[in-house]
Amino acid sequence: MSGSQSSKVLKFSGHGYLRQRLILATLSGRIIKINKIRSEDNDPGLKDFEASFLRLLEKVTNGSTIEINYTGTSILYKPGVITGGKIYHECGTSRGIGYFLEPLVALAPFSKQPFDLTLTGITNDNTDISMDSMRTVTLLQLKKFGIEEGLELKISKRGSAPLGGGEVNFKCPIIRSLKPMQFTDEGRIKRIRGIASCTRVSPQNANRLVDSARSVLNRYIPDIYIYTDVYKGEESGKSPGFALNLVAESTTGVLYCSEQAALSGETPEDIGSRTAKLLLNEISKGGCVDSLNQWLILLLMVLGPEDVSKIRIGKLTAFTIQYLRDIKDIFDVTFKIKLDTTNNSLLLACVGVGYINYSKKTT
Incomplete structure (x- = not known):
């Protein structure tokens, strides 16, 4: 990415898709500005869990700067280097631990040190992905791209809503680059x-x-x-x-x-x-990835080597459709989408950007 392109501020508006935009900015090194965060609401600006997620993002990176305006309705985010390491974070009880951990799964493999992240709060609720689904499904998506050894999510305490009290530990190895992926047989x-x-x-x-x-x-x-x-x-x-x-x-x-x-x-x-x-x-719905994890597979395909990766998806969620738009804005990668009329599934293909984690030395 050229210097002029990476220094240009990308603008978004609204509180929707806040986490994904911050994660994409962190991976790409792009500076982003998000305006009009609940600016029309009676209680405008960032909610406590969003501010907490920003604090966690600061903990797992080094050199990130986050400027929030007086009313909390605007953020300017300049991403730093993903450093990882041993980190502890209290997630509170406004949202489940899944709200905080889910987006970080995409950052962890490209860190300087392996993630050893302990999070406390609610492990199961109906708003955010549970720790069980993250352990049994989300983390297994990473294996398709060559991230395996030392990948672990341990639930040491369970915490139900509303008071939580749960605790989990997430460990993720670091890699230099991802493998391409072709996954079209359901x-x-x-x-x-x-x-x-x-x-x-x-x-x-x-x-x-x-x-x-x-x-x-x-x-x-x-x-x-x-x-x-x-x-x-x-x-x-x-x-x-x-x-x-x-x-x-x-x-x-x-x-x-x-x-x-x-x-x-x-x-x-x-x-x-x-x-x-x-x-x-x-x-x-079919496809080779479930609704909850479409975004992760597609993002890892974008970060993959400069080769074609391909996935079959049953039906794109509204969240994924917006994710594809944000990927286009931030990474300038467009997916080729083809309808398979035999079972109404979609075949999505893209050429990766050849993302390399320079912190990880080649052995």
């Missing part, structure tokens, strides 16, 4: 796995979650195993709650996931059957 679903977790409620709730999900899924496939994960005492956080995470795996290694956490007054039976139906809905 295969057939061969098994379903899951985790039924509960904190500060009767362990029987976990068994009820399992039975309820199985009653829906048994009609679809026989190979189902749902683990029960019951946390007690110190490790069970500060609020009672239960949640279910389901993952379907195909013969070619495609992973589809669904998850739900209980809201007040809901029974394990409600959660079990709803999560199972959401999983079947996710499978029916």
Whole structure:
């Protein structure tokens, strides 16, 4: 990228897609300005969780400068170097830990030192991706690009909403460059796995979650195993709650996931059957990556070597469509999108920018 291009300030407006724009700016070295952050609201400007995410971004980088105007409705972000290392961050209880960790998964492989990140807060809620889905699905997307050894997400304490009290540790190795990826064969679903977790409620709730999900899924496939994960005492956080995470795996290694956490007054039976139906809905969309993880696969394809990477996607989410626009603005990479009329899926291909992590010495 030429000096003049990288020093030109890219402008965005609104609070939507804030994290992805900050991550893309960090990876590309582009300076960005985001205006009109809830400027029309009664409570204008950044929310506490967004300010907390900016603080976390400062912790994992060196030399980043963030200028926020008096009302909090405008940010100027000049990215520094991704440094990683051992970091501790309290995520609070306004949003789940997933809000903070999910975008950092894209930064971690390109760091100076391997990430060893401890985050505290809510591990399962219905707003942000749960730690179970991140561990069983999101991190496995990185393996397709050659990031494997030492990749780990450990849930040491679970924390249900609203008070949280959970704690996780994320470790990620660093690499010099990614491998190209071609992934267009969906295969057939061969098994379903899951985790039924509960904190500060009767362990029987976990068994009820399992039975309820199985009653829906048994009609679809026989190979189902749902683990029960019951946390007690110190490790069970500060609020009672239960949640279910389901993952379907195909013969070619495609992973589809669904998850739900209980809201007040809901029974394990409600959660079990709803999560199972959401999983079947996710499978029916097809493609080689589920809705939650489209953005990550596409971003890693862009950062890949100057070679063609290709992925089959069932249906693009609104979030992914905006992500593709932001990738075009920041990295100047356009995807070629072709409709496969045999099953109405989309084939997306791009040539990577040949991103290199110069902090990682070649061995």
